[in-house]
Amino acid sequence: MSLINFSEGFFIAVHSLILLEKHKPERLSAKFLAQELHSSQAHLSKVFQKLTKAGVVTSVRGPAGGFVLNKDSEEITFLDIYEIVEGRVNISGCVFGKSYCAFTTCIFGNELNKLTKEVYDKLNSTKISDFR
Amino acid sequence: MSLINFSEGFFIAVHSLILLEKHKPERLSAKFLAQELHSSQAHLSKVFQKLTKAGVVTSVRGPAGGFVLNKDSEEITFLDIYEIVEGRVNISGCVFGKSYCAFTTCIFGNELNKLTKEVYDKLNSTKISDFR
DNA sequence: ACTATAAAGGTATTAGAGTACCTAAATAGA
């Protein structure tokens, strides 16, 4: 039980894209990537449907098919990938997901929001090309 | 979608204990607390079963029954409460919950673990008595 | 053209958190 945790979907996305970057311009299949990451191929395929729609990778069907990173995708940030997989990130929201709180002042002050911002900055400053 | 988020159960636990501290030595019922926090009474009751077993509060059944904070419980930390509700916290683990990684070095370096430690320290340094 | 391969995408199952409901046990007050 970790205090900061990311989903399996995000794990798959970042690690796969880094593998695509490292093997460039090779085309890698969902099966290969799933084996490499010790992840579910079904889950990985679903994640890649999002990445393909978002234009991060190009997919090719058929024998010797698979995925390749698009031209500008090395410059994509972890934050971009996070939002493609998980949805838009809220940087200043309540850590409990509340839009309304019975307490007048937040019990955490603004410290957790500051730390959230630091996580955000970390994701926003890390690019796929950093792992070339 | 926040990058750092805590569960409804933890929300209920901390906020309820702070209310108990503020209303000391009054006895507060599950119904009252749930209304006050705009939370589910059923969920709150379950959370308080854990807090009672852990010795943080004392429960009294019957009319005018409810919960009171135990003697030393003002000095309890948010971290203690977190672990009672959610289970033991892992400070140095993988943010993806992996015990094994296909990559030789973590893509986040040790930065996320550093930030996790800061969240941990924040929880560990905040006490119920801080909200007297 | 045919066949085997691999992604696309719809549907269904699983696991866990949160929620709801119901009965039993305890207790304050009449």
Place this chain on the structure above:
DNA sequence: TCTATTTAGGTACTCTAATACCTTTATAGT
């Protein structure tokens, strides 16, 4: 002592992320 109230605790339902399965579509190689 009786009654109403409130927690204890078991069970079951709901919702979502993750996972699995299956059919369709595209394509490389023969």
